[in-house]
Amino acid sequence: xxxxxxAAPEKVNVALGERAYDIFVGPGLIARAADYxxxxxxxxxxxxITDETVAGLHLPALTQSLDAAGIRHAHLALKPGEQTxxxxxxxxxTAFLLEQGIERSDMVIALGGxxxxxxxxxxxxxxxxxxxxxxxxxTLLSQVxxxxxxxxxxxxxxxxxxxxxxxxxxxxxxxxxxxxxxxEREFLAGYAEVVKYGLINDRDFFDWLExxxxxxxxxxxxxxxxxxxxxxxxxxxxxAEDEREGGVRALLNLGHTFGHALEAATxxxxxxxxxxxxxxxxxxxxxxxxxxxxxxxGQDAGRVKAHLKRAGLPTALGDIPGTLPGAEALVGxxxxxxxxxxGKLTFILARGxxxxxxxxxxDTGDLQRFLSEREA
Ligand code: NAD
Ligand code: MG
Numbered sequence: 088x089x090x091x092x093x094a095a096p097e098k099v100n101v102a103l104g105e106r107a108y109d110i111f112v113g114p115g116l117i118a119r120a121a122d123y124x125x126x127x128x129x130x131x132x133x134x135x136i137t138d139e140t141v142a143g144l145h146l147p148a149l150t151q152s153l154d155a156a157g158i159r160h161a162h163l164a165l166k167p168g169e170q171t172x173x174x175x176x177x178x179x180x181t182a183f184l185l186e187q188g189i190e191r192s193d194m195v196i197a198l199g200g201x202x203x204x205x206x207x208x209x210x211x212x213x214x215x216x217x218x219x220x221x222x223x224x225x226t227l228l229s230q231v232x233x234x235x236x237x238x239x240x241x242x243x244x245x246x247x248x249x250x251x252x253x254x255x256x257x258x259x260x261x262x263x264x265x266x267x268x269x270x271e272r273e274f275l276a277g278y279a280e281v282v283k284y285g286l287i288n289d290r291d292f293f294d295w296l297e298x299x300x301x302x303x304x305x306x307x308x309x310x311x312x313x314x315x316x317x318x319x320x321x322x323x324x325x326x327a328e329d330e331r332e333g334g335v336r337a338l339l340n341l342g343h344t345f346g347h348a349l350e351a352a353t354x355x356x357x358x359x360x361x362x363x364x365x366x367x368x369x370x371x372x373x374x375x376x377x378x379x380x381x382x383x384x385g386q387d388a389g390r391v392k393a394h395l396k397r398a399g400l401p402t403a404l405g406d407i408p409g410t411l412p413g414a415e416a417l418v419g420x421x422x423x424x425x426x427x428x429x430g431k432l433t434f435i436l437a438r439g440x441x442x443x444x445x446x447x448x449x450d451t452g453d454l455q456r457f458l459s460e461r462e463a
Pocket of ligand 1: 138140141144167168169172199200201202203205225226228229232233234235236237238239247248265266267268269270273276
């Protein structure tokens with residue numbers, strides 16, 4: 088491990104002009120965070136927002152690094168979980184940052200998974216009309232997805248992520264070592280998003296994942312770093328082309344129209360289904376639906392399903408515990424997804440692995456037939 092920790096991390100640049108930033112990926116980055124923070128800090132002080140679980144596991148390494156560099160810091164540890172992405176906690180975070188005297192030229196650090204990253208990023212975006220922030224993502228999902236691209240926000244009773252802002256971080260430190268403390272279920276949920284990048288437009292990456300799944304699951308640092316770097320590069324490329332989701336960024340929603348409907352159908356109950364699991368099932372469905380429509384070889388749909396299954400992810404409606412609403416209700420839930428424009432469903436379908444495309448030309452009758460065939 089000590090050998091890995093001293094190696095130079097990989098770097099991915101998110102090319103967004105004056106909002107461009109670097110993502111560093113590798114083991115041991117939290118313990119060396121000050122080296123990366125110093126160049127972006129205007130004075131030696133910062134405030135850290137984290138959750139209680141992550142604080143217990145990874146905050147000491149961060150604060151030791153800051154202490155050693157003479158950077159003053161304060162932290163706020165919130166309750167872990169999706170409920171924390173709400174107005175009440177936004178108020179708490181902004182009040183804390185103001186009490187700490189964080190100025191517009193200071194830097195806020197988000198240490199944690201996507202919940203902490205989204206909430207802290209949004210708090211930073213409104214603090215004094217926009218304060219810089221750094222992401223230190225500690226889940227695989229946040230390292231490959233939520234920390235890239237600048238979407239920040241909170242949930243409301245009306246739905247998820249409906250209040251938010253585009254606010255790019257100044258820097259991302261993705262410490263692959265932090266993943267060692269993650270539960271297997273949370274790790275796999277992030278892995279579904281990794282597979283997604285191969286399925287969207289990189290068949291070679293999907294082939295590589297098939298060959299390296301065991302190494303990735305067993306914690307091989309080089310394999311994990313490569314998987315994260317490829318994922319960040321893939322998302323960064325899409326975001327650089329379409330920062331505010333007017334076009335190609337929608338490709339990142341592969342598996343998500345089905346997935347969001349399944350999350351809604353299970354009342355966002357993490358005991359039944361977490362987001363990445365919903366996406367895994369959703370991607371299989373997107374490929375199988377594409378195959379049913381004659382767009383995609385059935386063999387490719389089979390490979391997608393087999394890989395996700397071998398990883399340990401759910402791949403079918405029957406894998407979800409408890410009963411689900413019927414096909415008609417599921418189509419109704421899809422229609423409520425925020426990606427609906429003028430009442431038309433936006434779908435990401437595929438002509439094969441690595442050949443995904445955006446379509447708004449979906450016949451709801453076909454969709455209903457497809458889902459009816461899959462009802463448990
Ligand atoms: P999360 O932040 O809730 O983390 C999952 C759980 O893992 C939490 O209980 C957390 O305490 C724990 N945890 C975090 N790091 C750990 C570690 N290293 N070891 C042990 N436990 C650890 O969830 P998430 O899956 O990281 O992110 C989900 C959120 O991300 C959702 O709110 C979703 O909307 C958002 N998201 C945002 C974007 C975006 O573009 N902004 C993209 C995808 C998802
Ligand atoms: Mg997702």
